[in-house]
Amino acid sequence: MGVSIRRSLRLEDLLQRDVYDVDEKPHIEIPRGRDAQEGLPAKALALLCPAGCYTLTPSGELIFSYEGCVECGLCRVVSPKGKIRWEYPRSGRGIVYRFT
Numbered sequence: 241m242g243v244s245i246r247r248s249l250r251l252e253d254l255l256q257r258d259v260y261d262v263d264e265k266p267h268i269e270i271p272r273g274r275d276a277q278e279g280l281p282a283k284a285l286a287l288l289c290p291a292g293c294y295t296l297t298p299s300g301e302l303i304f305s306y307e308g309c310v311e312c313g314l315c316r317v318v319s320p321k322g323k324i325r326w327e328y329p330r331s332g333r334g335i336v337y338r339f340t
Protein backbone atom coordinates (compact mmCIF):
# COMPACT_ATOMS: atom_id res chain seq x y z
CA MET A 241 0.00 0.00 0.00
CA GLY A 242 1.47 3.36 -1.04
CA VAL A 243 1.88 6.34 1.18
CA SER A 244 -0.20 9.35 0.23
CA ILE A 245 1.07 12.79 1.15
CA ARG A 246 -1.43 15.60 0.82
CA ARG A 247 -0.20 19.12 0.66
CA SER A 248 -2.34 22.13 0.25
CA LEU A 249 -0.64 25.24 -1.01
CA ARG A 250 -2.19 28.64 -1.22
CA LEU A 251 -1.64 30.89 -4.21
CA GLU A 252 0.17 33.36 -1.97
CA ASP A 253 2.62 30.64 -0.93
CA LEU A 254 3.32 29.70 -4.53
CA LEU A 255 3.84 33.31 -5.61
CA GLN A 256 6.35 33.90 -2.82
CA ARG A 257 8.63 31.33 -4.44
CA ASP A 258 8.89 33.34 -7.62
CA VAL A 259 11.46 36.01 -8.33
CA TYR A 260 10.71 39.41 -9.81
CA ASP A 261 13.11 41.54 -11.81
CA VAL A 262 10.95 44.63 -11.93
CA ASP A 263 11.38 46.74 -15.03
CA GLU A 264 11.43 50.45 -14.24
CA LYS A 265 9.27 50.95 -17.34
CA PRO A 266 5.70 49.82 -16.53
CA HIS A 267 4.57 47.07 -18.88
CA ILE A 268 0.91 47.79 -18.14
CA GLU A 269 -0.69 51.22 -17.91
CA ILE A 270 -4.26 52.13 -17.14
CA PRO A 271 -5.98 55.53 -17.41
CA ARG A 272 -5.86 57.68 -14.29
CA GLY A 273 -8.96 59.17 -12.70
CA ARG A 274 -12.53 57.96 -12.57
CA ASP A 275 -13.63 59.77 -15.72
CA ALA A 276 -10.80 58.34 -17.82
CA GLN A 277 -11.48 54.88 -16.37
CA GLU A 278 -15.10 54.88 -17.55
CA GLY A 279 -15.76 51.50 -19.18
CA LEU A 280 -13.10 49.59 -17.29
CA PRO A 281 -14.51 46.64 -15.30
CA ALA A 282 -13.12 48.09 -12.07
CA LYS A 283 -14.72 45.66 -9.62
CA ALA A 284 -13.74 42.65 -11.69
CA LEU A 285 -10.15 43.82 -11.98
CA ALA A 286 -9.89 44.45 -8.24
CA LEU A 287 -11.42 41.06 -7.43
CA LEU A 288 -9.84 38.86 -10.07
CA CYS A 289 -6.24 39.97 -10.52
CA PRO A 290 -4.38 37.05 -8.89
CA ALA A 291 -1.53 39.31 -7.80
CA GLY A 292 -3.68 42.04 -6.27
CA CYS A 293 -2.31 44.72 -8.59
CA TYR A 294 -5.66 46.55 -8.76
CA THR A 295 -7.23 48.35 -5.81
CA LEU A 296 -10.62 50.00 -5.93
CA THR A 297 -10.76 53.08 -3.70
CA PRO A 298 -13.92 54.12 -1.83
CA SER A 299 -14.36 56.93 -4.37
CA GLY A 300 -14.49 54.37 -7.17
CA GLU A 301 -11.10 55.10 -8.67
CA LEU A 302 -8.95 52.16 -9.70
CA ILE A 303 -5.36 52.28 -8.47
CA PHE A 304 -2.86 50.09 -10.26
CA SER A 305 0.61 48.85 -9.37
CA TYR A 306 2.46 46.72 -11.93
CA GLU A 307 5.38 45.55 -9.77
CA GLY A 308 3.78 42.29 -8.54
CA CYS A 309 2.17 41.35 -11.85
CA VAL A 310 2.39 37.65 -12.73
CA GLU A 311 1.72 38.35 -16.44
CA CYS A 312 -1.42 36.22 -16.61
CA GLY A 313 -3.13 38.53 -19.09
CA LEU A 314 -6.50 38.54 -17.34
CA CYS A 315 -6.78 42.33 -17.17
CA ARG A 316 -6.06 42.58 -20.88
CA VAL A 317 -8.78 40.08 -21.70
CA VAL A 318 -11.53 41.54 -19.52
CA SER A 319 -10.89 45.20 -20.40
CA PRO A 320 -12.32 46.87 -23.50
CA LYS A 321 -9.87 46.89 -26.39
CA GLY A 322 -7.45 49.80 -26.19
CA LYS A 323 -8.53 50.86 -22.71
CA ILE A 324 -5.31 49.68 -21.07
CA ARG A 325 -1.82 49.39 -22.53
CA TRP A 326 -0.56 45.87 -21.94
CA GLU A 327 2.80 44.46 -22.99
CA TYR A 328 5.13 41.89 -21.58
CA PRO A 329 8.04 43.39 -19.63
CA ARG A 330 11.14 44.09 -21.65
CA SER A 331 13.31 41.07 -22.34
CA GLY A 332 14.55 39.29 -19.26
CA ARG A 333 12.46 41.37 -16.87
CA GLY A 334 9.31 40.62 -14.95
CA ILE A 335 8.43 37.44 -13.12
CA VAL A 336 10.61 34.34 -13.10
CA TYR A 337 8.51 31.34 -12.09
CA ARG A 338 9.95 28.69 -9.82
CA PHE A 339 8.17 25.37 -9.96
CA THR A 340 10.07 23.51 -7.24
Ligand code: SF4
Pocket residue numbers: 268288289290291292293308309310311312313314315316
Ligand atom coordinates in the same frame (compact mmCIF):
# COMPACT_ATOMS: atom_id res chain seq x y z
S1 SF4 B 1 -1.67 40.54 -16.11
FE1 SF4 B 1 -2.69 39.36 -14.48
S2 SF4 B 1 -1.38 39.64 -12.69
FE2 SF4 B 1 -0.81 41.21 -14.15
S3 SF4 B 1 -2.02 42.98 -13.56
FE3 SF4 B 1 -3.17 41.90 -15.15
S4 SF4 B 1 -4.53 40.52 -14.03
FE4 SF4 B 1 -2.97 41.20 -12.59
